[in-house]
Every structure is written in structure tokens, then in C-alpha cells.
Amino acid sequence: MPRLRNVAVAVALAGAACEHPIAVVTPHLEAADVVLRSAEGEELARTRDNRSWTGAGPTLAAGDSLRLVVRFLDFQGGELDLDFRSDLQVRLEFEDPSAGFWEPLSPGGRLFALSPGDHRLRVLVWHLDHVDFVTPWLDVAVAP
Amino acid sequence: MTLLLTSPALATLHAGLHAQVTSVTPGLRVTGRVVEVERGTPVAQATVVLVGLGVSDDRIRGEGTPGRSDSSTTETLTGTDGDFAVELVPAPREATLRISALGYRTRTVSLADLPGFDSSPAAVVLTVRLDLDPLPMDGVMAVVPGTRIRGGAGTVSVLDGEGLARRQRTSVAAVLEGEAGVTTRFNGPAATQPVIRGLSGDRVLILEDGLRTGDIATTAPDHAITVDPMTAERLELIRGPAGVLYGSNALGGVVNVVREDIPLGPAEDLTGTLRTGVESATASRVVAGHGVIPLGPFALRAGGSLRKTDDTRTPGGPLPFTDLSAHDLGAGLGWRGDATAGGAAVRHLRGTYGVPSSFGGLTLPGAHDGGVYVDYTRTVGRGRFEWSPGERGRADGGAVAPTSPSAARTSVVAIASAIRFEQSEFEKGGFVGTRFGQLATSGDVVLRRERPGRWAVTAVGLHGQWRDFRAEGSFTGTRPAVHQGAALYALQEVRLGPTALVGAARLDRIRVSPLDSTETRLLRGVRTRDFGALTGALGVRVRPRPQLSLGMNLTRAFRPPAIEELFSAGPHLASYAYEIGNPDLEPEVGTGLDLMAAWSSQGVSAELTLFRNALRNFIAYFPSVDPDTGEPLRDPRLRRYNVYQADQADARFVGGEANLLLTLPTALALRAVGSWVRGSWAADDSPLPAVPPARGRLALTRDVPRWFATVTLEGIGRQDRVAEAPALGGGCDPAAGVDALLPAEFCPTPGALLTHLEVGFRLDVGGVPGTLVVAADNLFDRPWRDHLWRAKQVAPQPGRNIRIFVTARP
Incomplete structure (x- = not known):
């Protein structure tokens, strides 16, 4: 038995030595653009080459919330399927954190507006511990 | 009176000099044997010169030089067994023995420094071990893997x-x-x-x-x-x-x-090495050592090292984030039988080092904002097996001639390794910006036959390698990929009297397979790539006179594009760029020509090598331009870095290297070393980026058995032949702000003249030989710039560095 135990220990050590330091590769999100849609499928805004926004953007009043669906496009305009990527997390953040917040849901999430005024928000994709994708600021007017 | 000097004690005097002094002759008679330091094989045709001082004309006899009032000289050559005998009658008050041989470092022995030697008549019996000298060319024109490089050639x-x-x-x-x-x-x-x-x-x-x-x-x-x-x-x-x-x-x-983690040499006694040292410019403290324990037919080797440094000191102040802490431990077990030898070894290395980030309050161009520390671990397992039928001894005889001139020798050497490597780059705030991991294996099997006569050396080998490279993290631009390669190679050396010919060929097949084939707007066509090439070398060396060697190498080598060059798509902070690979890249193919001439005579060794290396498909990163705006393209992710894409064009490198060694009287030697290279794009002869300037050293050394001292002047040329800057804007003057600086490769660099000083002592402490070296690099603390450093416009190179190193070989 001691011999078997020694062999088992040796095999375990050898196996550990052969294990790849990065066993699972989770690639970066290689998105080119993002589209914001309402829950009903209406397109509210989209980026162009991720340099600027087109579209009116979401409209909401202070104290209201809006269900949004966020879709990412590859460089050829095709939608990326990220449903299987549990390592990615979509976030919307206001430039002024007191202006509102984002509640992630599936799919998309809900955007809450807290204070009226002209605000700016952007879309980020977190990949594990870092940001893979970030859009330019999108102007949002929050009604009183 | 007979004075017997024990070998260990004398070995310290002159790195392997063994002597016995007796007073049985009327004059001074020196006999002995000259052997190669490594194997102890005799060195034939070595010139042995005995120079005596303190004698007058009427006392000179035999082969002395008449007409000189106070000195005499006698000279001889060693025989095939390395033996020699020289004599001066009457005995001089002082005497020096100088031994020189083509392919070996000239050794000068002051007999007065030998314990027991005095001005009375004496007979000295010496065994002098000569070190191989890289200066005189000795026929190495292509090197076989798995074997030891012996001798030296221009290359x-x-x-x-x-x-x-x-x-x-x-x-x-x-x-x-x-x-x-x-x-x-x-x-x-x-x-x-x-x-x-x-x-x-x-x-x-x-x-x-x-x-x-x-x-x-x-x-x-x-x-x-x-x-x-x-x-x-x-x-x-x-x-x-x-x-x-x-x-x-x-x-x-x-x-x-070469560490020789696997102990294959004959081990009859406990041997080892202990080294320790400090350096002032980095506050480096290091200790390293190993021991080899004989265990019957086996030998066990264990060793390791521990190094710590603080931030580097420059003439302009400290260079933050340059400290280092590293250690490694290894052990190997080997055996040697009548015809076989082999063994295995493991080594684990771990370290953390900083990468320069700022200097004088300024962030360096291309540096990680706020500094970065790199933490790595590497675990290596390796094995070696040798089979040498009919001979007991090492099978790694080298690429020149068989050491036993009377018999043919066949050997098979197999070497292999498996490596696990991991590296994490910690950004400001402690988060991991990038983490790399790699598993790699490689190995060679070489069949080698050495024999006297025309077909001197024949070698055939197989090579294989595999590595699985992966990366993750916020600043990862490199895609994971698997690299596999196999090769078949052969070498034949032919001796035709004073002429030696070497022909070598290698056939490579390499496959690079991405593990992530996602395409982006900037990176298209990500796919598995296969590369292959027939490469080789053809060399000739002639010795028209005993002192003169002429040689020529014609070589063809290749390099497949690296994984990063094929598939990268992300920020590369080390080069302050967002780098995009090019999956369509073709291999680089280099055609090289070396012309060598070496002269070695009494007191003079000189060598000149000229080379030309034409590189087809030289790969470099070129700045991308936004087709819409005509402006430099910014990265699509962070809008922070300029985008560079890998591309290729033909290039060439021409240059030369020169060595000169003058052996002067009174154990003085003058050595000059110089090198120069010019890199250009083949299409228009415009400069390649990041080509080092010309460089030269002039060193005067006095080397006697117990000590040596060297003063060196080093000249580093100005490099103003730099690539034309692309339309990036900016300049080379840091006064305009670091953000306005061009990348360093587009900026010229001034020259510098540095002075180095070195004093060393050959020690013998309790029978343990050793060396103590005290040196000062950049003695006068001159500020100077490294043309190849990306931060050269902002920070100078390290300043005066006092080094003290001790080596003991119990």
C-alpha cells in the first residue's frame, strides 16, 4: 500500500506539473458596435464604429425605469451571441452616479433614473476583472 | 632539496597549473605537459617559451638569445603527448614561462610566483592547462544540437x-x-x-x-x-x-x-561551486552554488540561486520599479556506464521584477502607467541519454575533431525537456493586467560519428517541439495558440589537409494553430498556418600558413512568424501600441555570408569577421492610418494607443567584428574588440528601426598567477542613422513633454566613452581555489543612453557600478 500511495502521489504531482497555467481561455469580447433596444424591440440608439451614437436614445423621467435590451455587433454588423458567456457582464453607468443606476437582468436590464437633468451614460462590458468594451458617452435627458 | 607542491594548492595559482620544484640541475630546467583544461587531453605543437631575467651575456648558454645583456630565452614545441622541456643555464633570477597554442588562450606563468621557487638552480615540473580561446578560428561553422561547442570561430x-x-x-x-x-x-x-x-x-x-x-x-x-x-x-x-x-x-x-543540471561527468569526489556577489548600481545581492555528490555509478547534482536587487541607480537619480527578487532550485541525477550515460533533472525558478515606469517624476514613454511588476514561475524537467559504443567517456565531443585521433567514435545523444511557465503582470493597484501561461516540450536525437581522415564528422538529428501558449487579462493582445514543429538535420565536416569544409542542412515543418479564431475589423483571416523551409550552412576554412586561418560561411536560416505577429489584436503597453497581427505573414528567410580571417602568432592574435545577412520578409510593425481621416489610427477599444500592424519587407544587415590580442612583456596584454552593424530596408536602403550603434573596447590587462588587473575604455558610437518617423507627430526632445515624444527608435542617440576597471585575485583558502573580482563599470559615473531602450530620451543608463564577486570551487 505505501508503494501504491507513493505512486499515486507521484502521478498527482506529475499531473499538476502538466496542467496548463491557464486551463480555460475566455477570449475578449471583440465587439465593434452596440445597439440599445426597448423591451418591445424598438431601436433606441446604436454606435457607429463605436466612435459616436446615432438615434434618440432612451427617454425617461426621474423616478422611472426603462427595460433595455443591449445587443453587440461584430465588425460585419452581425449580432454576437453572448448568452453562453457567463464571464461577461453588461453594465450601463451614468457619468454622475447620482443620476441613476443599472440593474442587470436577462436579457439586458433595467435603467433607473433618479434625478432630472441632462446626463450622460455609457455601456461597458466587464470581462472577469477588466473592461473589454466601452462606448462613448450617450446623452440622456431625464425629465422631472 | 625537493619541494613538492600539492595539486589543490597550486591549482589556485593559475587555474589548473600543477608544479613541482626541485633543485637538482645547475640551471633552470622546466619540463612538463600542456593539456586542455576541460578534458586533460594533450595539446600538441604548443609553443613554450622560457624567458629569464637577471643573467649576463657570459652566463647564457644553449638556445638563449645572444647579445642581450640581462635576459635569455629558450623556446620549444610540445610533442604529440603534450610534453615539453626547456632549460636556461645558468638559472636566471626571474623567469617566465609562456605557453601558446592555436585555439587556446595564451598562458603566462611567472615561475618566481611558484611556492618554493627561488633564484637558485632548480628543476620545475609543470602541468599547464590551457583554456580554449574563442579568438583563433578553429573550424566551427555549424553547430550540432546536443553537443558542446568547442574552440572558437569567428562566429x-x-x-x-x-x-x-x-x-x-x-x-x-x-x-x-x-x-x-x-x-x-x-x-x-x-x-x-x-x-x-x-x-x-x-x-x-x-x-x-x-x-x-x-x-x-x-x-x-x-x-x-x-x-x-x-x-x-x-x-x-x-x-x-x-x-x-x-x-x-x-x-x-x-x-x-550551459548549467549541466544532469551530472554525466565522472564524479569521484564531492565537487561544486559557490558564487556570491554584490553590485552597487542595483544594490544586487546574489548567492548561487551547486554540488555534485558521487554515488557509485551515479552522481547527484543539486544547486540553486537567490538574488535580490533594489532600484537601479543612474547618474540622474534612481530608476523606480526596477527591483528584482528571484530564486531557483534544481536537482539532477545522472549515471555513466561503459557505453551509456544519462539522467534527468528538475529545476524550479520563481521571480518578481519591476519594469521601469518613471524617472524624475516623468512617466516613461511606453511604460505601464503607475508601474508594473512581473511575477513568473518556471518549472523545468529535462532528460539526457548518451550511447557511445566502444568508448568510455563523454559523448558530447563537439563539432570539430575527435579528441582521440586514432579511432572513430560513434555516439547517440538524446535530450528532451518539458516546461511549465506562468507569468502575471501586476498593474498599478495590484490587479493582473495580463497573465501568460505556457506548456512547452522540445527535444533532439543526434547520431554523430567522428573519425580521423577526410570525413571527419558526420551528424544526423531529429528535432521536435510543441508549446501551448495562452494569455488572459485586461491588456492582453495576444491570442492563445499552439505551436508544433519537427525538423530533420544533418551535418558533414570534411578535412582536406589544411582545408576544412562543413555542410549542414535542416528541413523544418512548423504549424501554428490559434485557439481563438475570432475576427475583428482589424484582424481578418485568423487560421492555422503551416510553414516549412530547407535551411543550412556551407562553410570552408583554410589554413594557408600555420598562423593564418581564412574562412567563409554561407548560411540560410528561417523564422516562422511568432504567434504574436500572426494573431495579436490588443494593447501592448511595453511598446505603447495597439498591435494587430497579420495572419498572412510569410516566414523570414535569412541568407548570411560570413568572411573570417584570423592570425595567431607569438604575442599576437587577431581576427576580423565581416558579415552580410539578407532577410527576406523581415517582419516589423508599421503604424496604421485611418482611411477616413488620414490621421494615425487609434485603437478601437481604449482610444489611447496608435494602431500598429505587422507587415513585412526585405531587409539586410551588414557589419563586422574585430578582435585583437597583443601579448606584451611583463604579463601585460592589450585586447581590442569592436563591432559594427548597419541595418537597412532592401528596397531603398533606408535605415531599419532600432539598430545598435558601433561599439568598441580597448583593454589593458596585467595577468600574473596570483592576480590580474584590467582597465578598459569602451566607446559607444553615436547613432543618428534612424528610421524616418511616420506621421505620428511629436519629436525627440523630452522638454516638450513625454506625450509629445516620438517612439525611441525614431530618435538619434549620442555616443559615450566609458571607463571600466577590474582587479581580481586567484585565491587559495584552505586548499579551496577561488576567484575574487572587484570591478567598477562606468568608473566616472558618466550619463549615457542606450539607443535601443524605448525610454532613452527620458532616462539614462545605470551609473557607476561597483561589482564584487567571489567564486569558490571546493
């Missing part, structure tokens, strides 16, 4: 023994700096890379005991070669593509760090 240098002890510094590259054709690309003391004949990175093959190191040192300027030079027994350097049989990537050259 080959070997550093070992005392020579290596005298050159110890923090990195392998820094140790090699000063060799002809070699400079360094500084990026802090840890991440310093060797540059050989203007080529570096993935174009220089770094080996450890003949096999790839398995780290990722060559993939980026902020990655370190994870081998501590204090653990090396010898460093072998092959300039240019003469190391083609070692594999692809040998376009610029090969650096082989």
Missing part, C-alpha cells in the same frame, strides 16, 4: 571558468555585453535582452542546456530571460545564422546557457 564565443566569473552581472544579456557583435536592449536589469548583429527578440534563440527555455522572454521588451547567469557553468554564443541546426529563430544568433 562562436564561449565564456566559462574564470572568464565567466569576471563577467558576472544581473542578466545573461549583460554578461554577454562586450563580446564582439553583442549589445543589449535595456529595460531594467531584469528585462535586458541580448542583441546580436542588430537582431533581437524572437530572432535570437535562447537555450538552456541546449534546449529552449520555455519562457516568453523574446516576445516583448518587458519580459525577462528567466535564467540567472550565476547558475551557469558556461555561456555559448553563436553569432549570426551559423546556429541554424539549433532550429528556426537563429537568424540573429544563439545563446546557450
Whole structure:
């Protein structure tokens, strides 16, 4: 038995030595653009080459919330399927954190507006511990 | 009276000199044998000169030189067994023995320094061991993997023994700096890379005991070669593509760090080495050592090293984020039988080092904002097996001639390694910006036959390698990929009297498969790529006169595009760029021509090498321009870095290296070393980026058995032949702000003149021989700039560096 135990220990050590330091590769999100849609499928805004926004953007009043669906496009305009990527997390953040917040849901999430005024928000994709994708600021007017 | 000097005591006097002094003759009679230091094989046709001082004309007899009032000389050659006998009658008051042989370092022995020697008549019996000398060319024109490089040619240098002890510094590259054709690309003391004949990175093959190191040192300027030079027994350097049989990537050259973790040599006694040292410029403290324990037919070797440094000091102040902490431990078990030998070894290395980030309050161009620390671990397992039927002895005889001239010898050498490597780069705030991981294996099997006569050396070999490279993290631009390669190679050396011919050929097949084939707007066509090439070398060496050797190498080498060059798509902070690979890249193919001439006569050794290396499909990163705006393209992710894409065009490197060694009276020697390279694009002869300037050293040495001292002047030329800057804007003056600086490769660099001083003592403490070296690099603390460092416009190189190193070989 001691011999078997020694062999088992040796095999375990050898196996550990052969294990790849990065066993699972989770690639970066290689998105080119993002589209914001309402829950009903209406397109509210989209980026162009991720340099600027087109579209009116979401409209909401202070104290209201809006269900949004966020879709990412590859460089050829095709939608990326990220449903299987549990390592990615979509976030919307206001430039002024007191202006509102984002509640992630599936799919998309809900955007809450807290204070009226002209605000700016952007879309980020977190990949594990870092940001893979970030859009330019999108102007949002929050009604009183 | 007979004075018997014990061998261990005398060995310290002159690195292997054994002597016995008696007073039985009326004059001074010196007899002995000259042997090679490594194997103890006799050195035939060595010139032995006995010079006596303090005698007058009427006392000179025999073969002395008449007409000189106070000195006499006698000279002889060693026989085939290395034996010699010289005599001066009457005995002089002082006497010096000088032994020189082609292919070996000249050795001068002051007999007065031998214990027991006085002015009375005496007979001295000596065994003098000669070190192989890289200066005189001795026929190495292509090097076979798995074998030991012996002798030196215009393209080959070997550093070992005392020579290596005298050159110890923090990195392998820094140790090699000063060799002809070699400079360094500084990026802090840890991440310093060797540059050989203007080529570096993935174009220089770094080996450890003949096999790839398995780290990722060559993939980026902020990655370190994870081998501590204090653990090396010898460093072998092959300039240019003469190391083609070692594999692809040998376009610029090969650096082989020989540690001999697997003890195959005959071990009858406990042996070992203990080294320790300090350096002032980096506050480096290092200790390293190993021991070999004989266990019957087996031998056990264990060793390791521990190194710590603080931030580097420059003439302009400290260079933050350049400290280092590293250690390694290894053990190997080997055996040697009548016809077989083999063994296995493991080594674990771990270290943390900083990459320069700021200087004088300014963030360096291309630096990680707020500094970065790199943490690495590398675990290596390696094995070696040798089969030499009919001979008891080492099978790694080298690439020149059989050491036993009377018999043919056949050997098979198999070497293999498996390596697990991991590297994490910690950004400001402690988060991991990038994490790399790699599993790698490689191996060679070489059949080799050496015999007297025309067909001197024949070798056939098989090579295989595999590595699985992956990366993750916020600043990861490199895609994971698997690299597989196999090669078949052969070498034949032919001796035709004073002429030696070498022909070598290698057939490579390499496959690079991405593990992530996602395409982006900038990176298209990501796919598995296959590469293959027939490469080789053809060399000829003639010796029209005993003192003169002429040689020519014609080589063809290739390098497949690196994984990063094929598939990268992301920020590369080390080069302050967003780098995009090019999956359509073709391999680089280098055609090299070396012309060598060497002269070695009494008191003079000189060598000149001229080379031309034409590189087809030279890969470089070129700035991308936004087609809509005409402005430099900014990265799509962070809008922070300019986008550079890998592309290729033909280039060429021409240059030369020169060595001169003058042996002067009274144990003085003058050595001059110079090197120069010019890199250009073939299409228009415009300069390539990052080509080192001309460099030269002039050293005056006094070397007597107990001590040596050297003063060196080093000149580093101005480099104003720089590539034309692309339309990036900016300039080279840091006064305009770091953000307005052009990348360093587009800016000229002023020259510098540095002075180095070295004093060394050959010790014998309780019968343990050793060496103490006290040296001052950049003695006058002159500020100077490394042309190849990306932060050169902002920060100077390290200042005065006092080095104290002790080596003991119990």
C-alpha cells in the first residue's frame, strides 16, 4: 500500500506539473458596435464604429425605469451571441452616479433614473476583472 | 632539496597549473605537459617559451638569445603527448614561462610566483592547462544540437571558468555585453535582452542546456530571460545564422546557457561551486552554488540561486520599479556506464521584477502607467541519454575533431525537456493586467560519428517541439495558440589537409494553430498556418600558413512568424501600441555570408569577421492610418494607443567584428574588440528601426598567477542613422513633454566613452581555489543612453557600478 500511495502521489504531482497555467481561455469580447433596444424591440440608439451614437436614445423621467435590451455587433454588423458567456457582464453607468443606476437582468436590464437633468451614460462590458468594451458617452435627458 | 607542491594548492595559482620544484640541475630546467583544461587531453605543437631575467651575456648558454645583456630565452614545441622541456643555464633570477597554442588562450606563468621557487638552480615540473580561446578560428561553422561547442570561430564565443566569473552581472544579456557583435536592449536589469548583429527578440534563440527555455522572454521588451547567469557553468554564443541546426529563430544568433543540471561527468569526489556577489548600481545581492555528490555509478547534482536587487541607480537619480527578487532550485541525477550515460533533472525558478515606469517624476514613454511588476514561475524537467559504443567517456565531443585521433567514435545523444511557465503582470493597484501561461516540450536525437581522415564528422538529428501558449487579462493582445514543429538535420565536416569544409542542412515543418479564431475589423483571416523551409550552412576554412586561418560561411536560416505577429489584436503597453497581427505573414528567410580571417602568432592574435545577412520578409510593425481621416489610427477599444500592424519587407544587415590580442612583456596584454552593424530596408536602403550603434573596447590587462588587473575604455558610437518617423507627430526632445515624444527608435542617440576597471585575485583558502573580482563599470559615473531602450530620451543608463564577486570551487 505505501508503494501504491507513493505512486499515486507521484502521478498527482506529475499531473499538476502538466496542467496548463491557464486551463480555460475566455477570449475578449471583440465587439465593434452596440445597439440599445426597448423591451418591445424598438431601436433606441446604436454606435457607429463605436466612435459616436446615432438615434434618440432612451427617454425617461426621474423616478422611472426603462427595460433595455443591449445587443453587440461584430465588425460585419452581425449580432454576437453572448448568452453562453457567463464571464461577461453588461453594465450601463451614468457619468454622475447620482443620476441613476443599472440593474442587470436577462436579457439586458433595467435603467433607473433618479434625478432630472441632462446626463450622460455609457455601456461597458466587464470581462472577469477588466473592461473589454466601452462606448462613448450617450446623452440622456431625464425629465422631472 | 625537493619541494613538492600539492595539486589543490597550486591549482589556485593559475587555474589548473600543477608544479613541482626541485633543485637538482645547475640551471633552470622546466619540463612538463600542456593539456586542455576541460578534458586533460594533450595539446600538441604548443609553443613554450622560457624567458629569464637577471643573467649576463657570459652566463647564457644553449638556445638563449645572444647579445642581450640581462635576459635569455629558450623556446620549444610540445610533442604529440603534450610534453615539453626547456632549460636556461645558468638559472636566471626571474623567469617566465609562456605557453601558446592555436585555439587556446595564451598562458603566462611567472615561475618566481611558484611556492618554493627561488633564484637558485632548480628543476620545475609543470602541468599547464590551457583554456580554449574563442579568438583563433578553429573550424566551427555549424553547430550540432546536443553537443558542446568547442574552440572558437569567428562566429562562436564561449565564456566559462574564470572568464565567466569576471563577467558576472544581473542578466545573461549583460554578461554577454562586450563580446564582439553583442549589445543589449535595456529595460531594467531584469528585462535586458541580448542583441546580436542588430537582431533581437524572437530572432535570437535562447537555450538552456541546449534546449529552449520555455519562457516568453523574446516576445516583448518587458519580459525577462528567466535564467540567472550565476547558475551557469558556461555561456555559448553563436553569432549570426551559423546556429541554424539549433532550429528556426537563429537568424540573429544563439545563446546557450550551459548549467549541466544532469551530472554525466565522472564524479569521484564531492565537487561544486559557490558564487556570491554584490553590485552597487542595483544594490544586487546574489548567492548561487551547486554540488555534485558521487554515488557509485551515479552522481547527484543539486544547486540553486537567490538574488535580490533594489532600484537601479543612474547618474540622474534612481530608476523606480526596477527591483528584482528571484530564486531557483534544481536537482539532477545522472549515471555513466561503459557505453551509456544519462539522467534527468528538475529545476524550479520563481521571480518578481519591476519594469521601469518613471524617472524624475516623468512617466516613461511606453511604460505601464503607475508601474508594473512581473511575477513568473518556471518549472523545468529535462532528460539526457548518451550511447557511445566502444568508448568510455563523454559523448558530447563537439563539432570539430575527435579528441582521440586514432579511432572513430560513434555516439547517440538524446535530450528532451518539458516546461511549465506562468507569468502575471501586476498593474498599478495590484490587479493582473495580463497573465501568460505556457506548456512547452522540445527535444533532439543526434547520431554523430567522428573519425580521423577526410570525413571527419558526420551528424544526423531529429528535432521536435510543441508549446501551448495562452494569455488572459485586461491588456492582453495576444491570442492563445499552439505551436508544433519537427525538423530533420544533418551535418558533414570534411578535412582536406589544411582545408576544412562543413555542410549542414535542416528541413523544418512548423504549424501554428490559434485557439481563438475570432475576427475583428482589424484582424481578418485568423487560421492555422503551416510553414516549412530547407535551411543550412556551407562553410570552408583554410589554413594557408600555420598562423593564418581564412574562412567563409554561407548560411540560410528561417523564422516562422511568432504567434504574436500572426494573431495579436490588443494593447501592448511595453511598446505603447495597439498591435494587430497579420495572419498572412510569410516566414523570414535569412541568407548570411560570413568572411573570417584570423592570425595567431607569438604575442599576437587577431581576427576580423565581416558579415552580410539578407532577410527576406523581415517582419516589423508599421503604424496604421485611418482611411477616413488620414490621421494615425487609434485603437478601437481604449482610444489611447496608435494602431500598429505587422507587415513585412526585405531587409539586410551588414557589419563586422574585430578582435585583437597583443601579448606584451611583463604579463601585460592589450585586447581590442569592436563591432559594427548597419541595418537597412532592401528596397531603398533606408535605415531599419532600432539598430545598435558601433561599439568598441580597448583593454589593458596585467595577468600574473596570483592576480590580474584590467582597465578598459569602451566607446559607444553615436547613432543618428534612424528610421524616418511616420506621421505620428511629436519629436525627440523630452522638454516638450513625454506625450509629445516620438517612439525611441525614431530618435538619434549620442555616443559615450566609458571607463571600466577590474582587479581580481586567484585565491587559495584552505586548499579551496577561488576567484575574487572587484570591478567598477562606468568608473566616472558618466550619463549615457542606450539607443535601443524605448525610454532613452527620458532616462539614462545605470551609473557607476561597483561589482564584487567571489567564486569558490571546493
